[in-house]
Amino acid sequence: MVLLTAYHNRPELTDERFGAHAGHGRYYRTGDLGRWRADGTVELFGRADRQVNLRGNRIELGEVEAILLGHPLVRVAAVVVVGDRSAGAHLVAFVETTEERDVADDLWTYARAELPRAALPQDFVVLDALPVSANEKTDYVALEALAAGGRVAVRTPGTAAQEVADDAVRGLVELWRELLDRDDVGPETNFFAHGGHSLLGAQLLQRLEQSTGVTLKLADLFAAPTPAALAEGIRMAALPRVAAS
Known part of the structure; x- marks a missing residue:
């Protein structure tokens, strides 16, 4: 067994994460909070930082926020986890922007290029101002309550599925609505920017x-994440079979 004793070529990170105990020697600061109980067991209280474990992936929420702040239209960003982390939990990104228009799809496209897939927020919510605590820091508890209370913003015009002329697109709009559990879905609704994640995908x-009998990969859905775009992708994928028959 090889024990981690330092970060390779990262002395500053090594100094931050490792310490030395007079009796037990070198130890690693995991970032978890806990205490020894009188009966000798350890009681855990969660993380000292904002690192979370989501579908088997360790994600630092502060790093996701830093990436979103790199977008030229974003003034403030805050990311929270909503739902049961052992099953259907997902990331929700709250932002203040310099634009009045809906920028959720722009932010998703930007984040997709900068973040690993597991760290992509599944909901982008634009607020006039993020809530703050008494000491003027972002109130993450309030944001978690806001996100947990349901869909907090309408980003796509409420287009009824029956109003879509194209049968294939209409069927995908209905499927989007069912899986995302929302009624503000239209032909241009981005699956991954409005609550979708890889498991739902x-x-x-x-x-x-x-x-349809057409087999698509998750990468195809990432490349064409709207009902209109995916309907075209399905048609194209079905062409070789039609021609062969």
């Missing part, structure tokens, strides 16, 4: 394969 592709 896998369900969506499985449902599509059963109904």
